[in-house]
Amino acid sequence: MTNVRGSMKFFVFIMIWLPALALAQNSPASRNKEEINKIHQDAQTYISMLENPQRDAEQKPEEVIKSLNIKKGDFIADIGAGSGYFAFRFARHVGASGRIYAVDINPDMILHLNRHIRDTGINNVATVLSEANDPLLSANSINLFFVCNTWHHISDQSRYLTLMRKILKPGGRIVIVDYKKEELPVGPPPDMKMAREEVINGMQAAGFRLSREHSFLPYQYFLEFR
Template structure:
C-alpha cells in the first residue's frame, strides 16, 4: 500500500510540471517543427484522407478486430474515439458497447464531423455522439469515460501535454488510454519515421500527466497496442 501511495505521489508531482515545447533549425518536412520531450510532432491528415482511412486494405494492415479484442469490452462502456476521422473504429465499436454504452466520436475537423453525422444518420446508429474538439482540448466530460482510443493519432497532436492532461481528467478512475501507433522500434515498418512512436517515448510522455503503463499488446503486424491507465484513486 505504501509503495502504491509513493508511486501515485510521484505521478501526481510529475503531472504538475509541463515540459516546454521547442523548435529546431533542422526538422522533418512532414513535421510542424514543434518538439515535445525529444519528439517532433507530425502534420495531421486532412479530410482529403477519407479514402485512405476507409481503404479495404486496412482490414489486413491494421486488423481492427484484434484492436477491439485487446480492449476486453464487456458492454456498457463509454469510449472516446479521439481523432475518429470517418468513423472506421467508431462504427465497429458501437455494437460492442451496446445500447447501454456510448461512443464519443471526437475530431477537430468540421468536414470529419459532418461525415460522421452523415453516417450516423444513414445507418441509424443511436449510441454514437460527435464532439468537435480543439487543438488543445478534447472537450470530454470529466471522470465520465472508460476508454479513450487513439488510432495513429497521438503523434499528430499539436498540444500533447494539454490534451493528455484533459484526457486524464476525463477518464474514470481505473479508466484506460489506448494508443495504436506504428512501431518506431522496427525499421521494417513501411511508414515515415515521424509517424512512428516507440513504447519508451509513450511511457515518458504519459508519466508527465500521471498515466501508468498497463501493458503493450503486439498482435498487430505493424503497430503497438499500448495501454495506459488512470490510477484508481
C-alpha cells in the first residue's frame, strides 16, 4: 500500500513538473551569450522557443499586426522570419492577392517553413533562403519590410538598407521591432542588442525617417520608417 502511494505521488510529481520543465527550457526567458549561441545552433530548440505560447503575452502579435494597418494585396518581406511566427499571421491579413516573403539565412528555418506551407496548404507565403547581407528580393516588389528581433543580426546594415530602398515600392515602409538594450527578463543580454537610438541613427543616415513609433510592447521598441 505504501509502495502504491509512493508510486502515485511520484507519478503526480512527474505529470506536473515535466511539462513545466519542458516549457521553461523553451521559454523566451533572458539568456546569456553562451546559451543564446547554443540555441542558435539547434534549430528545433530555436523553433520551440520562438513558437512558445508564453511568448504571445509579451510579443502581442495580434496588436502588432493591427497597428501595421496591413491591406489586402500587400507584399510583405519578413526578414529573419524564423519559425514563421509573424509570417503565417501576416498571411491571413494580405489575402489571396497579397504575398509574404519569409526570408531567412538559416536553411533549417526554411525547411521548417516549407514543411508548414505544404502541410497547411497556405498559398500566399513564399520562402527565401537569403544571404547574410542581401535579402535576395526583386526591385520594386515590397510594400513592407518587417524585421523582428533580427536587425541586430545583420552585420552590414548600410548595404542592407541600400538594397531595401531598391526593393521597396513607392511609399513602402520598414518596421523594426527589437529588444531594448537593457537587462530584461526575456531575450539576449544587452551586449548582443542594439539601442533604439542606434537603430534610428543608422536608418536616418541611409535616408529613412522615423514615421511612427508604438510603445505598447513591454521589452521591445517598435519603429516604423519611410
